[in-house]
Amino acid sequence: MASSESEAGQGVERRNGPRARAVGIAEVAALAGVSIATVSRALAIPERVTPATRARVLEAVRQTGYTPNVAARSLRARRSMLVLVVVPNIITPFFAELLLGVDQALSAEGYGMLIGNLHDRAEKEQHLVDLVFAGGADGVVLLNGEAPKAPTRSLADSGVPIVAVSSPPPFAAPLVLVRQREAAAAVAEHLLELGHRRLGYVAGPARNYIEHERWVGFTARLAAAGIAATEVTRFSGNFRVEAGIAAGRRFLALAAADRPTAVFAISDEMAVGFMTTVRAAGVRVPDDVSVVGFDGILMADYCQPRLTTIRQPREEMGRAAAELLLRLIAGEPIPPEERVQRLDGVLRLGASSGPAPAGGRR
Amino acid sequence: MASSESEAGQGVERRNGPRARAVGIAEVAALAGVSIATVSRALAIPERVTPATRARVLEAVRQTGYTPNVAARSLRARRSMLVLVVVPNIITPFFAELLLGVDQALSAEGYGMLIGNLHDRAEKEQHLVDLVFAGGADGVVLLNGEAPKAPTRSLADSGVPIVAVSSPPPFAAPLVLVRQREAAAAVAEHLLELGHRRLGYVAGPARNYIEHERWVGFTARLAAAGIAATEVTRFSGNFRVEAGIAAGRRFLALAAADRPTAVFAISDEMAVGFMTTVRAAGVRVPDDVSVVGFDGILMADYCQPRLTTIRQPREEMGRAAAELLLRLIAGEPIPPEERVQRLDGVLRLGASSGPAPAGGRR
DNA sequence: CTGAAAGCGCTAACAA
DNA sequence: TTGTTAGCGCTTTCAG
Numbered sequence: 001m002a003s004s005e006s007e008a009g010q011g012v013e014r015r016n017g018p019r020a021r022a023v024g025i026a027e028v029a030a031l032a033g034v035s036i037a038t039v040s041r042a043l044a045i046p047e048r049v050t051p052a053t054r055a056r057v058l059e060a061v062r063q064t065g066y067t068p069n070v071a072a073r074s075l076r077a078r079r080s081m082l083v084l085v086v087v088p089n090i091i092t093p094f095f096a097e098l099l100l101g102v103d104q105a106l107s108a109e110g111y112g113m114l115i116g117n118l119h120d121r122a123e124k125e126q127h128l129v130d131l132v133f134a135g136g137a138d139g140v141v142l143l144n145g146e147a148p149k150a151p152t153r154s155l156a157d158s159g160v161p162i163v164a165v166s167s168p169p170p171f172a173a174p175l176v177l178v179r180q181r182e183a184a185a186a187v188a189e190h191l192l193e194l195g196h197r198r199l200g201y202v203a204g205p206a207r208n209y210i211e212h213e214r215w216v217g218f219t220a221r222l223a224a225a226g227i228a229a230t231e232v233t234r235f236s237g238n239f240r241v242e243a244g245i246a247a248g249r250r251f252l253a254l255a256a257a258d259r260p261t262a263v264f265a266i267s268d269e270m271a272v273g274f275m276t277t278v279r280a281a282g283v284r285v286p287d288d289v290s291v292v293g294f295d296g297i298l299m300a301d302y303c304q305p306r307l308t309t310i311r312q313p314r315e316e317m318g319r320a321a322a323e324l325l326l327r328l329i330a331g332e333p334i335p336p337e338e339r340v341q342r343l344d345g346v347l348r349l350g351a352s353s354g355p356a357p358a359g360g361r362r
Numbered sequence: 363m364a365s366s367e368s369e370a371g372q373g374v375e376r377r378n379g380p381r382a383r384a385v386g387i388a389e390v391a392a393l394a395g396v397s398i399a400t401v402s403r404a405l406a407i408p409e410r411v412t413p414a415t416r417a418r419v420l421e422a423v424r425q426t427g428y429t430p431n432v433a434a435r436s437l438r439a440r441r442s443m444l445v446l447v448v449v450p451n452i453i454t455p456f457f458a459e460l461l462l463g464v465d466q467a468l469s470a471e472g473y474g475m476l477i478g479n480l481h482d483r484a485e486k487e488q489h490l491v492d493l494v495f496a497g498g499a500d501g502v503v504l505l506n507g508e509a510p511k512a513p514t515r516s517l518a519d520s521g522v523p524i525v526a527v528s529s530p531p532p533f534a535a536p537l538v539l540v541r542q543r544e545a546a547a548a549v550a551e552h553l554l555e556l557g558h559r560r561l562g563y564v565a566g567p568a569r570n571y572i573e574h575e576r577w578v579g580f581t582a583r584l585a586a587a588g589i590a591a592t593e594v595t596r597f598s599g600n601f602r603v604e605a606g607i608a609a610g611r612r613f614l615a616l617a618a619a620d621r622p623t624a625v626f627a628i629s630d631e632m633a634v635g636f637m638t639t640v641r642a643a644g645v646r647v648p649d650d651v652s653v654v655g656f657d658g659i660l661m662a663d664y665c666q667p668r669l670t671t672i673r674q675p676r677e678e679m680g681r682a683a684a685e686l687l688l689r690l691i692a693g694e695p696i697p698p699e700e701r702v703q704r705l706d707g708v709l710r711l712g713a714s715s716g717p718a719p720a721g722g723r724r
Numbered sequence: 725c726t727g728a729a730a731g732c733g734c735t736a737a738c739a740a
Numbered sequence: 741t742t743g744t745t746a747g748c749g750c751t752t753t754c755a756g
Binding site for chain 2: 748749750751752
Binding site for chain 3: 036
């Protein structure tokens with residue numbers, strides 16, 4: 001096969017500096033024999049020009065390949081038609097579908113999606129805040145409520161609409177969230193029904209809103225069944241696979257009699273890491289220990305055994321947030337009851353959870 | 363716990379229309395007692411103003427919270443400081459790390475990352491092309507070589523630098539790619555060493571560049587061992603999990619004696635789908651059939667058994683592409699030999715591949 | 725070293 | 741309906 005090398009030679013080497021000259025509105029106007037204002041109108045408010053004029057303009061546009069310059073338009077109209085989406089960490093599988101939902105809603109309205117990845121803190125965050133203050137985005141979506149910080153000012157003061165997803169940011173903002181407590185309670189319910197009484201919990205980062213909500217929901221339901229939160233074996237974590245693996249190791253280090261018979265990991269990644277680790281050491285899932293995750297990511301369906309988890313409606317969350325944001329951008333007042341939108345997570349049974357082992361009750 | 367409802371009330375309802383007034387350069391100039399030109403210079407070319415002036419300006423900037431407006435700057439400078447990254451499908455796990463690499467390189471140079479998701483063709487693609495022609499991006503990264511199409515014009519004619527990743531787009535462009543053939547040959551090599559002679563292949567879409575390269579590399583190595591391409595059992599596919607599942611079903615439908623003893627799925631997602639499906643039917647992996655994937659996504663590490671696969675250096679690919687693009691944007695001439703950059707995929711042994719079963723040789 | 729002034733390309737008054 | 745004109749906020753000659 002011919003090497004693809006040959007396909008890679010650009011015919012023309014690009015010259016220094018800015019773009020090749022683009023056709024401007026003046027060129028179109030000249031060709032159509034009208035003023036530039038008419039061209040602008042023919043394009044923006046077609047009903048305000050004669051059909052004949054419009055036709056001439058459109059034809060000229062077609063011939064010249066004219067596309068209105070976005071910078072000029074933004075400057076004039078004072079809006080960028082861009083939305084900044086702040087992601088705590090772009091490589092977490094959980095966020096991809098969220099972005100899909102956001103993207104769908106945005107592009108349906110002609111908005112572009114700018115990604116702000118918080119991966120490496122400090123200057124990056126400052127930069128994102130500056131961008132917004134500079135008019136670089138008409139609105140902001142904060143995933144998992146993570147708001148970029150700048151030493152001197154808050155995003156909230158930019159005057160740009162902000163919508164948060166999953167957890168409240170450090171300032172007031174409309175919110176799309178999942179009923180975390182109810183979902184976590186459903187996990188507890190499920191495990192209790194299976195007869196588990198000795199439970200484990202792989203946590204999220206300390207002081208994390210989501211972590212807190214799930215813990216509260218989980219333990220509240222357990223309490224109702226007479227199991228105190230202090231009886232739950234807590235493994236620290238941070239949502240990532242590695243944390244699940246570490247939790248698995250700590251589980252294995254426990255005397256068999258002290259091991260929980262069921263473990264709720266508050267992210268699928270951790271659940272899978274946990275499960276993989278303990279299984280590798282010969283612990284059977286779910287016979288020896290049941291495992292339940294949270295999120296419903298793709299991997300949950302294809303690990304062994306298939307993970308019991310809470311499915312969060314990610315695409316819908318993203319879409320809801322973006323739609324809310326677009327209304328805000330349009331200046332539409334949002335009634336108070338719509339400022340917080342709640343969606344449900346649903347328990348999806350897999351094969352990783354099963355009845356408590358015979359000796360499971362203490 | 364108090365409901366988070368209370369956190370969601372924006373203190374002030376946003377007014378209709380454009381943003382709240384932002385501080386402009388004039389305000390800073392007035393406060394500093396200099397002309398706007400001086401403010402501009404103090405910020406852009408600090409060494410061309412007196413230290414004293416600079417200090418006064420900076421102080422005024424600090425006090426006012428001034429941030430130069432990006433639209434005005436773009437208009438004047440004729441560059442947007444934005445790069446458009448075109449993704450065939452944002453929810454494919456494979457792309458996340460690629461985006462991470464791209465993002466790192468871009469933000470290191472102060473560029474923003476605009477995501478163009480091709481998910482739902484037609485108008486969307488047109489829109490992306492228009493955006494670029496409108497000066498909305500200073501460069502474009504095409505992941506998997508997927509170029510958005512517009513009925514009348516090609517991205518390539520926009521005059522904006524373009525770099526493709528993984529496969530060549532329909533026009534000439536600098537390219538970052540992985541040595542697909544060598545990697546696929548390494549898979550063949552690995553399976554041959556294990557004694558497999560009856561092989562299966564879960565393909566990508568017809569006429570797909572990557573599919574083609576992997577097939578060629580795979581079968582070339584087999585041919586060298588005396589196995590004709592026609593002897594390989596081919597399952598159609600499209601990179602997605604579902605295709606792997608379908609392939610698994612077709613595998614199961616084969617008489618045991620006709621089943622390949624090893625299957626190479628050209629994506630991890632398909633490999634996992636395949637593996638999950640055949641295992642569910644009692645086929646042992648790798649005892650009855652070895653499975654090898656391609657990509658090295660997170661899921662490959664946590665499925666059962668751990669997948670043997672080719673790890674593509676995704677983050678590096680993304681970074682390399684973005685860096686190449688930035689050089690192009692800067693007007694730097696790229697020597698011909700750098701217009702195609704090749705990286706290596708590396709075979710990562712898992713537990714999904716093993717010796718051919720005793721009766722495996724024909 | 726600093727200021728005045730001319731636009732970048734477009735839209736939106738305001739006139740005609 | 742269409743044209744003229746004044747900026748949007750900034751950078752950058754060109755003078756001073």
